[in-house]
Amino acid sequence: RQIILDLNELTMIPKVLFTNNRIERLSVSYNKLNSISRDLFLSLKNSLEHLEVDHNKLFHLPDSLAQVARLRHLSLAYNHLEESPSLPGRIQTLSLAGNFLTSIPSALQTLEPGSIRYLDLSYNRISNLLPNEFLDWCTSLGTLNLRGNRIAQIYKNVFPPSMPVKEINLSFNDLYYVHPQSFSNLSTSLHVLESSSTLFSGHFPFETDEGLENLGWLSFDNNDFHILKLSEIASFSYLKYLNLDYNRIVDISINNDCQNVSLSLSNIRISYNFLNSLHSRTFSCMPELRNLDLSYNRINNLTKHSFTNLPNLRYLSLAGNIIDSMESETFANLPKLEILELQGNNFTYLSLNSFYNVSQIDVTFTLNVSRNYIKYFDGESLMSVSIFDGSYNDLHEVPNNFFVRVESSIRQIILSHNKIIQISNEAFGQAFRLEILD
Incomplete structure (x- = not known):
């Protein structure tokens, strides 16, 4: 019932398959096919449900493909097609990605309403989206992938009210104009919109x-x-x-x-x-925020309450900025914080007073301040830190005042590539949970 002939050097589909009218799935991707006999589809018209012919050299397919009545899943990605072949009326998923199409295929108009759910037309040469291209055939379409084409404009009401699409990908096009009402008919259905690298x-x-x-x-x-x-x-x-x-x-x-x-x-x-600065309480209107990435900007300092009252924040990255100072309580009321990345900045010291009610004893908290210019720690705030990375700094001695305050929680300490010349017996406090010292 399944024939898989992927990753070979086939230039034609073996005729032995023509006599097997029970094949439900046929995959001949990654071969060198430049044509397919119409007799293949005639012999499989009452059995074939799943066909994959990706990454071949097909310029066209025979019209007999439209007679494969049971076909539901068809992938013809990365061939040399300039237009879509005739299609069976009840296709549910269709990929024509990586071909040479210049418009939405007219063959879609022959599909039965309510059939197709997934359509991938990415990496073609489509330049326009016209309202009359999305008609009755798309009344069940859930995903539309148009990334990597040449679409420059999206006009008003291109997507009709009858189109219940949940996900649209427009990334890697040359969009310079999107009409304010381009998506007005999708207000109840659209959940995912991707438009990376679209100008x-x-x-x-x-x-x-x-x-x-x-x-x-x-x-x-x-x-x-x-x-x-x-x-x-x-x-x-x-x-x-x-x-x-x-x-x-x-x-x-x-x-x-x-x-x-x-x-x-x-x-x-x-x-x-x-970004070179952050307003106080910038993110305080986001009580559900779990992950925040502000890495590799140009932020140079952090003010009081830059990050505060984020009860669900787990991950915060400020790596790769040019921060050289933090006011007291920069990080406040972040009880679930698990990872704080401050590596690759310009700190010359680290003040514990910048932290107030950050992480809890039952949370595995990682603090990364590596690749700065830190010479010492100051401040007296208590913290619960499980993993500390202070490597690649300018420490001449172990910051005992810091490790005494985290001795009940610290499990891993990384201080390699500093300038430490001696380590006292009390350098790390009691640290009875310590597992790794580098």
Whole structure:
């Protein structure tokens, strides 16, 4: 019932298969096929359900493919097709990725309404999306992948109300204009929108009238946004994941409206941007936030309550900035914090007073301050640290005042590549849980 002939040097499908009319799945990907006999599909028209012919050299397929009535899953990715072949009416998943299509295939118009659920047209040469291309055939379409094409504009009402799509990927196109009502018909269905490397600029979120209210996942990394307006993100009531890595964001704008707003975000990525400072309580309107990545920006100092009242925060990265100082209680009321990354900055000392109610004794907390210029520690705040990485700094002695305060929780200590010349017997306090000392 299954024939797998992948990763061979086949230039044609063996004729012995033509006599087996019980094959349900046939895969001949990664071969050198440049044609397929129409007789193959005629012989399998009442049995074949799953066909994969990826990574071959096909320029076209015979019309007899449309007669394979039971076919539900078809992948023709990475061939040389300039247009889609005729399709069976009840296809559920279709991949034509990596071909030479220049528009949405007209063959889709012959599909039965309510059949296709997944459509992958990524890495083709599609330049336009027109409203009349998405008609009755897409009434059950859940995923539409258009990444890596040449789409420059998305017009008003391209996606009809009858299209219940949950995920759209527009990444790696040349988008310079998106009509404010492009997604207005998708307000109840669209949950995931990816548009990486698509030339968006200005402030984020960009102007839309409606259609994105139910988004849970939004990825706009590698664009050209300059300002992140938190108050306007409040319109995305269900947004959990936001990726703005590799933009040119210089400011996270907050206003008085943010004080009365509670965002649902749990994961934010804003690494590799141009932030040089953070406003106090910038993220305090995000009680569900679990992961925050601000690494590799240009942040030079942290003020009091830069990160405060984030009861669910687990991961915070400020690695690769140019931070040289932190005010007291920079990190406050972060009881579930598991990882804090401060490596690769310009610290010359570390003040324990910058931490207040950070992590708890039952949380495995990792503090990484490696690759700075730290010479000493000061401050008296108690902390619960399980793993400490202070390697590649300028310490001349073990910071006993720090390790005494974490002696009940510390399990791993990394102090390699410093300038320590001697270690006293009391250097690490009692440290009765210590497992690794480097």
